[in-house]
Amino acid sequence: MIKVGLVGFGKAGQAVAQVLQEDPRYELCWIARRSAADPAKTAPSPDLPMVALASNEDWGQWLDAHPVDALVDFSSPESLHLYGEQLRRRGLMLVSAISAYSAVDLDYAHTLASHARVLCSPNITVGINFLIMAARLLRKIAPFADVEIVEQHFREKPEVSGTARKIAQTIAVNEDHITSLRLGGIVGHHEVIFGFPYQTVRLIHSAIERRAFGTGAAFALNELAQCENGFYTFDDLMMRMVKKELGVNHSS
Numbered sequence: 001m002i003k004v005g006l007v008g009f010g011k012a013g014q015a016v017a018q019v020l021q022e023d024p025r026y027e028l029c030w031i032a033r034r035s036a037a038d039p040a041k042t043a044p045s046p047d048l049p050m051v052a053l054a055s056n057e058d059w060g061q062w063l064d065a066h067p068v069d070a071l072v073d074f075s076s077p078e079s080l081h082l083y084g085e086q087l088r089r090r091g092l093m094l095v096s097a098i099s100a101y102s103a104v105d106l107d108y109a110h111t112l113a114s115h116a117r118v119l120c121s122p123n124i125t126v127g128i129n130f131l132i133m134a135a136r137l138l139r140k141i142a143p144f145a146d147v148e149i150v151e152q153h154f155r156e157k158p159e160v161s162g163t164a165r166k167i168a169q170t171i172a173v174n175e176d177h178i179t180s181l182r183l184g185g186i187v188g189h190h191e192v193i194f195g196f197p198y199q200t201v202r203l204i205h206s207a208i209e210r211r212a213f214g215t216g217a218a219f220a221l222n223e224l225a226q227c228e229n230g231f232y233t234f235d236d237l238m239m240r241m242v243k244k245e246l247g248v249n250h251s252s
Contacts, residue, residue, distance in 0.1 A: 008075030019214025
């Protein structure tokens with residue numbers, strides 16, 4: 001059983017906590033936040049500690065007293081720099097679903113990967129990462145096709161979806177081909193449209209409930225546990241599975 005510490009307890013973090021607690025492969029040991037707990041957001045169970053950790057020293061003391069095998073991060077980009085050195089020193093696994101990492105943040109995450117298994121994915125659902133893999137394949141088959149990306153999220157989300165940006169980067173499409181819509185309480189919807197002569201292909205993924213992030217995190221933890229130290233993306237893990245099914249050596 002893999003012992004897990006969860007970083008962040010917003011809407012996504014609460015859903016992830018529920019999934020991890022229900023999965024027999026994992027023991028959710030505690031939840032960390034950067035500030036004092038909001039009384040309206042209590043821990044999922046009375047015996048599950050919720051703690052505020054605001055510095056590297058806080059993290060070191062807490063991990064000495066409450067060791068885990070992995071961290072799952074659904075908080076903010078700043079958290080990586082708070083626990084990063086403790087993660088490096090202890091060789092913990094990291095599954096991060098932060099969508100707003102800067103280039104500096106990602107460079108730092110890569111340095112941690114020489115001592116730990118690190119996965120960063122702006123969208124950690126299995127379905128969206130399968131969509132990205134399929135879009136990349138179709139782009140190679142038909143590089144001449146017109147491509148547009150549409151992303152829809154809840155009204156309060158201010159920035160362009162990190163997942164949409166990743167799709168654009170993966171299939172070499174400029175970000176001005178991304179259309180963003182903010183409507184009501186949509187959890188997350190991404191669509192990649194390929195325009196061919198005489199036909200159109202649409203690849204669509206909709207997150208119906210935030211627990212989809214939890215099942216994605218659980219998948220990532222299970223696969224990451226079988227990897228060597230290094231920096232991984234979600235599609236790296238999926239490609240390992242595809243190659244295994246096809247009988248292809250992972251190094252090829």
